[in-house]
Every structure is written in C-alpha cells, then in structure tokens.
Amino acid sequence: MKRLLPILNAITPVDRSLESEIRAHLDNLTKPPGSLGFLEDLATSYCLMTGTTAPRLAKKRIVTFAGDHGVAAEGVSAFPSEVTPQMVYNMLGGGAAINVLTRHVGADLQVVDIGVADPLEGASGLVRKKVRGGTDNISAGPAMSEEEAIQAIQVGVDLANGAADDGVTLLGTGEMGIANTTPSSALYAALIPCPVIEVTGRGTGIDDTRLKNKIEVIERSLTVNGHMLQNPLTTLAAVGGLEIAGICGLILAAAGRKLPVVVDGFISSAAALVAMRLSRSVADYLFFSHCSAEAGHRTFFDRMAIRPILDLDLRLGEGTGGALAMQVIEAAVKIYNEMATFDSAGVSSKADS
Amino acid sequence: MKRLLPILNAITPVDRSLESEIRAHLDNLTKPPGSLGFLEDLATSYCLMTGTTAPRLAKKRIVTFAGDHGVAAEGVSAFPSEVTPQMVYNMLGGGAAINVLTRHVGADLQVVDIGVADPLEGASGLVRKKVRGGTDNISAGPAMSEEEAIQAIQVGVDLANGAADDGVTLLGTGEMGIANTTPSSALYAALIPCPVIEVTGRGTGIDDTRLKNKIEVIERSLTVNGHMLQNPLTTLAAVGGLEIAGICGLILAAAGRKLPVVVDGFISSAAALVAMRLSRSVADYLFFSHCSAEAGHRTFFDRMAIRPILDLDLRLGEGTGGALAMQVIEAAVKIYNEMATFDSAGVSSKADS
Numbered sequence: 249m250k251r252l253l254p255i256l257n258a259i260t261p262v263d264r265s266l267e268s269e270i271r272a273h274l275d276n277l278t279k280p281p282g283s284l285g286f287l288e289d290l291a292t293s294y295c296l297m298t299g300t301t302a303p304r305l306a307k308k309r310i311v312t313f314a315g316d317h318g319v320a321a322e323g324v325s326a327f328p329s330e331v332t333p334q335m336v337y338n339m340l341g342g343g344a345a346i347n348v349l350t351r352h353v354g355a356d357l358q359v360v361d362i363g364v365a366d367p368l369e370g371a372s373g374l375v376r377k378k379v380r381g382g383t384d385n386i387s388a389g390p391a392m393s394e395e396e397a398i399q400a401i402q403v404g405v406d407l408a409n410g411a412a413d414d415g416v417t418l419l420g421t422g423e424m425g426i427a428n429t430t431p432s433s434a435l436y437a438a439l440i441p442c443p444v445i446e447v448t449g450r451g452t453g454i455d456d457t458r459l460k461n462k463i464e465v466i467e468r469s470l471t472v473n474g475h476m477l478q479n480p481l482t483t484l485a486a487v488g489g490l491e492i493a494g495i496c497g498l499i500l501a502a503a504g505r506k507l508p509v510v511v512d513g514f515i516s517s518a519a520a521l522v523a524m525r526l527s528r529s530v531a532d533y534l535f536f537s538h539c540s541a542e543a544g545h546r547t548f549f550d551r552m553a554i555r556p557i558l559d560l561d562l563r564l565g566e567g568t569g570g571a572l573a574m575q576v577i578e579a580a581v582k583i584y585n586e587m588a589t590f591d592s593a594g595v596s597s598k599a600d601s
Numbered sequence: 602m603k604r605l606l607p608i609l610n611a612i613t614p615v616d617r618s619l620e621s622e623i624r625a626h627l628d629n630l631t632k633p634p635g636s637l638g639f640l641e642d643l644a645t646s647y648c649l650m651t652g653t654t655a656p657r658l659a660k661k662r663i664v665t666f667a668g669d670h671g672v673a674a675e676g677v678s679a680f681p682s683e684v685t686p687q688m689v690y691n692m693l694g695g696g697a698a699i700n701v702l703t704r705h706v707g708a709d710l711q712v713v714d715i716g717v718a719d720p721l722e723g724a725s726g727l728v729r730k731k732v733r734g735g736t737d738n739i740s741a742g743p744a745m746s747e748e749e750a751i752q753a754i755q756v757g758v759d760l761a762n763g764a765a766d767d768g769v770t771l772l773g774t775g776e777m778g779i780a781n782t783t784p785s786s787a788l789y790a791a792l793i794p795c796p797v798i799e800v801t802g803r804g805t806g807i808d809d810t811r812l813k814n815k816i817e818v819i820e821r822s823l824t825v826n827g828h829m830l831q832n833p834l835t836t837l838a839a840v841g842g843l844e845i846a847g848i849c850g851l852i853l854a855a856a857g858r859k860l861p862v863v864v865d866g867f868i869s870s871a872a873a874l875v876a877m878r879l880s881r882s883v884a885d886y887l888f889f890s891h892c893s894a895e896a897g898h899r900t901f902f903d904r905m906a907i908r909p910i911l912d913l914d915l916r917l918g919e920g921t922g923g924a925l926a927m928q929v930i931e932a933a934v935k936i937y938n939e940m941a942t943f944d945s946a947g948v949s950s951k952a953d954s
Contacts, residue, residue, distance in 0.1 A: 277698075278688065278691050278696060278697055278698075279697075279698055279917050280679065280680070280805035280806050280916075280917070281806065282806070283805065283806070283915070283916045283917040284698065284915060284917055284921070285894050285913050285914025285915045285916065286913040286914045286915075287913055287915065326633065327633070327949065327950075328949055330949055331948060331949050334946070334947060334948040334949060335631065335948060337946070337947070338631050338941055338946040338948055341941070341946065343631060343939075343940060343941025343945070343946050344631055344632075344940065344941070344946075345630075345631075345632055345637065345936060345940055347939075348932075348935050348936050348939045348940055349932055349935075349936070351935075351939075352928075352931065352932050352935050452633035452636065453633050453634065453635070453636070541638050557913075558911070559912065560637075560638050560639040560640055560910075560929070561638025561639045562636070562637055562638045562639075562640065563633075563636045563638065564632050564633070564636040564637055568637070572928075572929060572932060575705075575925075575928050576913070576925060578705065579701075579702060579705050579925060582701050582702075582704075582705050583698060583701050583702070586696075586700075586701045586704075587696060587697065587698055587701055588691055588694070588696025588697070592696070593687070593690070593691040593694065593696050593697075594687060594690070595684060595687040595688060595691055596680065596681055596683055596684050596687060597680075
C-alpha cells in the first residue's frame with residue numbers, strides 16, 4: 249500500500265466553493281432553471297473536476313486494456329481465451345464496436361496489452377505494456393502478486409499522465425479480457441462488500457448451469473484468497489485482473505491530474521471501486537457512463553449512491569458505453585458554454601419568481 | 602376525419618419479414634450476441650422503418666414548432682406568453698439549448714411559427730406557417746376549430762414531405778409554447794385515457810398552488826369540451842395546440858414516407874399519441890427520445906409499453922432530448938454498418954453455442 253501513497257496523495261477533493269457560481273451561470277441561461285436536469289449536473293461536475301467556471305472539453309480519449317484470466321479454465325465464460333488476442337487484433341484493425349463508437353464520438357483510442365497470454369507479435373498500433381501473460385486461476389490462489397498489481401497500476405498511471413500531457417480533457421476506460429466479469433464480481437463481493445450472488449451475472453452469455461458454476465468459482469476464490477483480502481490493493485492482486493489494475497491506475501492518476509474520467513461498464517466499475525476504496529476523493533473525478541445489463545452493476549450503483557448516465561442494456565465492455573456517454577457530457581459542457589443568457593437574448597425571466 | 606384519410610392511408614406497417622436477416626447480421630458482428638442491448642434494437646428498428654437491411658443515416662433535421670396558448674391566461678405557467686416570441690428570436694439567433702444541441706449532433710434546425718400571437722416581424726430564418734395567432738382558452742371552449750386543426754396538421758405534413766425530399770433520413774420533433782404542457786396533459790387524459798392528475802406536472806416550474814389550479818383548469822377544459830372529444834382529431838382541436846397539431850402532422854407524413862421520427866419530450870409525445878390514435882401503424886416509425894422529468898410522461902410510456910432511449914430528467918422541450926437521442930440512434934446504425942464480422946476479423950464464436 250505504501251508504494252501507492254505518492255499516487256493517492258496527489259488526489260485532492262474538488263473545490264465545491266465554485267459550485268454556486270457554476271449553478272448561477274446555468275440558471276441564467278435561456279431555459280427554466282433546472283430544466284436540463286442531469287445535463288446541468290454533468291456540466292457542474294465537469295467544471296468542478298477541472299476546477300474552473302470556464303470549462304473546456306477539447307480532446308477525448310479512451311484507453312482499452314486487454315488481459316487474460318487463468319480462471320477462464322474453470323468454464324466461467326461463453327467464449328474461449330483465444331478470443332482475447334483475436335479481439336485485440338480486431339480493435340487494431342478498426343472493426344470492433346469500440347472503434348465504431350470512438351470514431352462516432354471523435355475520441356482517440358489506445359489499445360493496451362497489459363496482460364494478454366498471446367505475444368501479439370506483429371500487432372501494429374498496440375501499446376505494449378505487458379506485465380505478465382495473464383493472471384493465475386483465482387479459484388486456486390492469487391491472480392497475481394502484490395508487486396505485479398502495483399506494476400499494472402503503474403501502467404495505468406503512466407497512460408493517464410500521458411493523456412494529460414497530450415491535452416486530453418476527457419478520458420474513458422475500457423477493457424477486453426475473456427472471463428473478466430468473474431474477477432470483477434469477486435472484487436464487488438469483497439469490496440462493497442456483499443454476497444457473490446448479488447453481483448454475478450451471465451457475462452458474454454452463459455446458461456444457468458454455467459452461472460451456478462461461476463458463482464461457486466467466485467465463492468471459492470474469495471475463500472482460497474481470504475487471507476489476502478485485508479486491503480484494496482491485496483484484494484486486487486488476489487482476485488482482480490491485470491486490465492482491472494491498469495484501469496484502477498488510470499483512474500487514480502487522472503484524478504490526481506484533475507482529468508475527468510468516464511468509467512465504462514461492469515468491469516471498469518469494479519476497477520473504479522478498487523480506486524474508491526484506495527482514495528476517498530477519487531470519486532469526485534468520475535462519471536459513470538451506463539448501467540450494464542450484467543446483473544450486479546445496478547447493485548453497485550445502488551450501494552454507492554451513484555447515478556449512471558445511460559441505461560441501454562449494454563454488456564460488451566471495451567469502453568463502448570463510455571464512448572456514448574462522452575457525447576452526453578460534451579453536450580452538457582456545450583450547453584454551459586454556448587447558450588445565451590436571459591439578458592443577452594432579451595428573454596423575460598420567470599413570472600412567479 | 603375524412604380529410605385526413607389520404608395522409609393516414611399512406612402509412613403502412615413495417616415489413617417485419619426483414620427482421621430475421623437484420624438480427625442475423627447483428628449476431629454475426631464481433632461481439633457476444635445481444636451484448637449491445639438496446640442499441641441493437643434501435644438499429645433493427647431503423648432498418649425496419651426504412652425498409653432495408655442496408656440502412657443509411659445521412660441527414661438529420663429537427664423541426665421546432667412555436668405556438669401560443671389562450672389557456673396561459675389561467676396562470677398555468679411559470680413564464681408569461683411574451684416568452685414564446687422571445688424564445689423564437691433566441692432560436693433564430695442560435696442561443697437556445699436546441700441550437701447548441703443540434704450543432705453538437707450535426708442536425709439541421711427549422712423553427713416554425715405555426716401559431717405565435719406575436720407577428721414576429723423581421724424575424725430572419727423563420728419558417729412562416731402561422732395558422733392563427735395562438736389558440737383560444739381551452740378552459741372556456743375549444744382551442745381551435747377542426748378546420749384549423751387540419752390546417753396545422755397540414756403544415757407538419759408539408760414540412761415532413763419537404764424533409765423527405767431534402768434527403769433527411771432522421772427527423773426530430775420540437776416545440777416552444779408557453780403553457781403547452783397544459784393542453785398536452787389534457788390530450789393524455791382524454792386519449793390514454795386516464796385521470797388528469799396522473800399526467801399533469803409542474804411544466805417550467807410552478808409551485809403547489811399553481812399545480813392545483815392547473816389540474817382544475819385541465820379538468821374544466823375536458824368538461825367544457827366534452828362534446829368534442831369523440832375522435833382524436835376533434836380532441837386535438839378542442840384541447841390541443843397549434844404546435845401539437847403541427848407535430849402530429851409531421852409524424853403522420855414522415856411515417857407515410859418511411860422517414861424515421863425521433864419524438865422529443867412531454868409535448869411531442871402528446872402529439873405522437875394523437876397520431877397513434879389516428880393510425881394503428883404510425884408507431885412503427887417512431888423513436889421516443891427520452892423520459893421527461895415532467896410528471897405524467899412515465900405514465901404515458903408505461904401505458905403504451907414504450908421504452909424511451911434516454912432518461913436525463915430533461916423538461917425543456919424544443920427538441921433537446923430528441924437531438925441527444927439522434928446521436929444514440931446514429932451510433933446504433935453505425936454499429937450495424939461498420940463493425941467487422943466474426944469471419945472477416947478471424948474471431949472465434951461462442952464456445953457453448
């Protein structure tokens with residue numbers, strides 16, 4: 249845990265004293281006060297995150313981390329592990345959903361090998377940051393060592409700092425890794441905490457028998473690794489994943505740089521939960537893009553009192569929900585910046601106020 | 602009613618025999634089947650609406666109709682009627698929320714005077730289609746004559762045909778009219794049908810006393826005009842509004858041209874309800890953009906078994922929710938058109954299927 253202190257100490261709460269000025273500006277725009285609802289909250293959050301009453305949303309980027317999972321051997325996924333590298337190549341070739349959606353919203357995409365078993369030789373355009381070629385089977389022992397978890401976090405930290413240095417003003421998380429809903433569910437159960445069954449779903453589409461097995465595998469993982477669940481970092485090492493650790497690091501360092509982060513779906517939210525258990529203030533810098541169709545995501549939002557932006561029954565990951573939510577956040581910031589005021593437009597204000 | 606038959610007869614159900622081919626294509630894209638959830642439904646709907654398995658979403662337009670309401674004299678709104686023309690000028694000047702959001706999503710905007718009391722002299726860029734300078738007070742008699750309702754419907758019909766002729770492939774509705782939640786609530790109560798209190802909210806922001814008054818005004822309107830509520834057209838004339846009739850016509854004619862329509866919020870949905878009561882098939886061509894914060898909109902969706910795309914607590918109108926939803930629909934169509942297939946990307950399909 250001590251090794252993370254420089255990263256954690258850089259995260260400070262947002263300055264809420266700005267909020268009254270931000271809200272006053274929104275109320276002075278030519279619309280009934282509050283009538284843009286959640287958009288006004290998003291604009292306010294974006295201002296607070298970036299510490300300004302004159303926000304700028306110039307450059308969007310999604311970072312999609314790929315990693316493999318030893319626990320895939322337990323039959324917890326509908327797809328075989330060979331799909332992880334295949335989908336990495338697909339993303340590099342521009343044919344995956346996240347490619348379509350980042351193009352649609354005008355965001356950059358970085359695809360990062362943080363832990364794919366395949367060497368991905370000759371993969372062009374890949375950000376090569378492999379910590380190790382996949383995790384060990386969490387139902388038999390820890391996913392990785394604490395040292396490896398820190399290395400994977402550092403990969404995310406470096407990429408967040410790179411984004412901030414590149415002028416990115418809205419950063420999204422994404423992931424690809426066959427079987428990665430399993431460690432995510434384990435992390436929710438351990439860190440919310442709550443019963444495994446409340447946060448475990450069908451992932452890419454398993455049937456009832458496999459779901460029952462998946463729940464048993466996760467329960468066994470938490471028992472086998474019980475001695476390692478004493479803090480968020482060791483929990484991440486014990487039952488997490490390399491891409492999850494990378495996202496956790498990306499989130500922590502972005503918050504330290506006051507760079508707003510759009511958290512994608514079920515797996516990214518598990519990484520965000522680890523980050524929130526490591527830092528009291530990191531949540532100030534997070535947008536949660538959507539409520540996944542994966543059973544358990546709603547439990548997370550309810551328990552943490554978080555409102556996701558979209559609810560489209562997505563359960564793909566990659567950063568897809570985050571890409572769509574970026575457009576809504578961008579709309580909110582443009583509302584803040586571009587609408588006329590009552591005075592400037594010569595519009596009468598409310599009759600009864 | 603007979604005068605509407607040529608418009609209504611042009612609306613035919615979508616050809617659902619295409620659905621299996623559309624769904625098969627979606628299932629062959631490099632993602633777990635169904636994992637893009639509602640986006641896949643939206644893509645399917647767009648294909649069915651346009652009658653093709655090779656959809657094209659090339660040009661988006663929002664048509665915002667402005668009209669005044671005699672019932673404003675009953676103190677049902679937080680804003681005075683003078684705001685209607687002021688907001689029309691604001692929209693023509695580019696400073697309203699709908700301007701920001703249509704720019705954001707890359708849609709055209711048409712602002713239509715279909716019934717503003719003010720002559721709007723010198724307003725540049727306005728589509729001038731005034732049927733009359735506002736409705737009469739519905740709590741004392743009909744809003745307009747049946748003849749005037751048909752004229753206002755025809756305005757919308759002409760604009761939908763114009764859009765189709767201009768190559769528009771996704772059309773959105775919008776409105777501006779002080780007090781227009783009042784006739785909308787009256788239409789819901791009459792046409793769902795349901796008690797007034799279930800579909801009446803605070804509009805632009807009235808207090809408890811004014812809300813109680815608003816409910817009484819609507820109940821009185823339905824009583825006073827009871828003899829005119831025998832069919833959807835006379836109901837529209839009796840307790841509707843000119844902009845609502847315009848939207849109704851826009852929706853009907855767009856459906857007749859197989860041009861998909863994005864229905865905005867509470868007022869636009871009331872117009873859509875009139876259209877749905879006039880035509881059994883028109884709903885096949887409608888997307889409902891969002892669930893408004895206006896009390897009663899949820900009632901409408903629940904009673905009609907409709908799923909709106911977004912839920913952002915918007916209650917502004919103008920077409921703002923429709924603009925945001927257009928981006929989601931466009932994303933869905935791009936997913937359909939641009940993603941790689943399992944074969945083309947060399948990705949393994951599901952292990953257990």
